[in-house]
Amino acid sequence: MSSSDIFIGEIIGTAVLILLGGGVVAAVTLKNSKARGAGFLAITLAWGFAVMTAVYISGPLSGAHLNPAVTLGIAIKDGVWDNFGVYLAGQLLGAMLGATLAWVAYYGQFRSHLTDPEIIGDQAEKPIEGPHNGSKAGPVLGIFATGPEIRVVWQNLATEILGTTVLVLAVLTQGLNDEGKGLSILGGLITAFVVVGIGLSLGGPTGYAINPARDLGPRIVHALLPLPNKGGSDWGYAWIPIAGPLAGGALAAGIYNLAFA
Template identity: 80%
Template sequence: MSSSDIFIGETIGTAILILLGGGVCAAVTLKSSKARGAGWLAITFGWGFAVLTAVYTTTALSGAHLNPAVTVGIAVKDGEWGHVPVYFAGQILGAMIGAALVWVAYYGQFRAHLTDPEIVGDLADEPIEGPHDGTPKQPAGPVLGIFSTGPEIRVVWQNLATEVIGTLVLVLAVLTQGLNDSGKGLGVIGGLITALVVVAIGLSLGGPTGYAINPARDLGPRIVHALLPLPNKGGSDWGYAWIPVVGPLAGGALAAGIYSLAFA
């Protein structure tokens, strides 16, 4: 695979991933959406199908990593780091494009939601707590959960551990079940397996933090949330933003270590 193929594939694939994954979050969350209130099952299966669609669309171009943690896991396994920056760049750019497209698709719903006095008033008045000490922080935006993840209970070590554990499961499944014949990306059956694993992680481990398990999935859309001209959007919770980046990267590297010790 050439660097241009990798960059294009990861940009397109991650944009599709975030468009469909963020889209289901918008559908469930926003006022005047026909799917509003559909719940956690809709979100977890929506993200799983988003992974499936994105992988099958772009695996021939880039191997469809679509996740810096997967890229790190494969690089640690193989000891090959030359294309890692290209993967990262495509993934972050694609995630930002996908998040912006969610805003376009739900433009009217975003405006209706963020100008509703009951919704904005109730949510904007709720402070984010510090590391389980009750310290008031910047309020989370009422639509931030459409773009990025956040914990239900803010305990830094637990939130970090949850992201490490969830990503470890994902990347270990990719390394043992999901790679194509070259071992550089996801194969056809591997894409289906990976999508089902993402659903399983969401159902089983998604409750504490919203299961980012993908640094690009969280960071790219969080940047877009900060930049978009959304009325009454509130803060982007940058104090938490490092956890869904560091946790998944650590989980991906740990999964590769376990793979090398137990399976290689």
């Protein structure tokens, strides 16, 4: 795989991942969406399908990492850092593109939701539990990025580390292609089911980012988009879904090298 193939593949794959993943959260959350109120089960299943779709589309080009934690885990496992930065750049740009496309798809619903006096009033009265820094989360930030139900820094961080460790360990043990550089056809399906399982089991506390690009890219888009009454992007929390997944990816690679290599 050339560097250009990797870059393009990761942009396309991560954009599809976030378009479908962010899209289901928008569908469940926003006023005048036919899927509003479908619930957390719909979200977790759709994120799994989003992973599977993105993997199969981008796999031939880049190996479909789609996640800096996966890229880090594979690099540590093999001790090879070629194209590490190319993967991360493609993933971040793809995540930003996917979030923007999800906004386009739900443009009218965003405006309807964010100009509803009841929605805005309810958000203004809702307190944030626990210590926090930076502007608080706006009423649609959850469509773009993750946030905790209860703000306990060590718990939020531990949840992201645990979820990502399971994900990357599954990728390293079950999901890689013959070259060991990306996901195989069967690996894409296995990984999709693993993501659903993580969401159902460990998604409740933080919304299971388990992917730094998945959280950071859309959070930047939320901050930049001209959304009325959008509120803050909760930058005080943003380091957790970056540091936690990266730590989980490194931990998974360490476990793999100790137990499976």
